[in-house]
Amino acid sequence: MNNKTFVNQQVNQQVNQQSDIELQSKSSANAQPAKLISQWNQIWESLFHQLLRGSEPQVRQRRDRFGNVCWTAYDPASGQSVLCSTEQEVRIWLEQIRYR
Numbered sequence: 350m351n352n353k354t355f356v357n358q359q360v361n362q363q364v365n366q367q368s369d370i371e372l373q374s375k376s377s378a379n380a381q382p383a384k385l386i387s388q389w390n391q392i393w394e395s396l397f398h399q400l401l402r403g404s405e406p407q408v409r410q411r412r413d414r415f416g417n418v419c420w421t422a423y424d425p426a427s428g429q430s431v432l433c434s435t436e437q438e439v440r441i442w443l444e445q446i447r448y449r
Contacts, residue, residue, distance in 0.1 A: 406446065408439055 408422045420439045423430040424446050433439045 406443055
């Protein structure tokens with residue numbers, strides 16, 4: 350193999366490597382905006398759902414350390430919360446805050 354052939358092979362190899370790097374760079378550059386758009390969509394959906402349910406009372410059934418059922422309720426509109434021992438108590442409280 351003469352020097353000219355060897356140099357040509359080296360140049361071609363470097364050009365091919367550079368092309369591969371550019372292709373990888375372009376594909377990752379295209380993936381970044383798509384990832385960013387996906388993240389923004391997730392943030393928007395989360396915010397939208399928070400705003401929709403933001404004024405609705407939140408009720409949860411819980412168990413204390415002894416296994417007894419209790420109910421907690423929170424009204425974001427008034428900032429009030431209550432701890433009840435029965436579902437009926439929670440329903441009464443919800444009716445009371447609705448008509449205040």
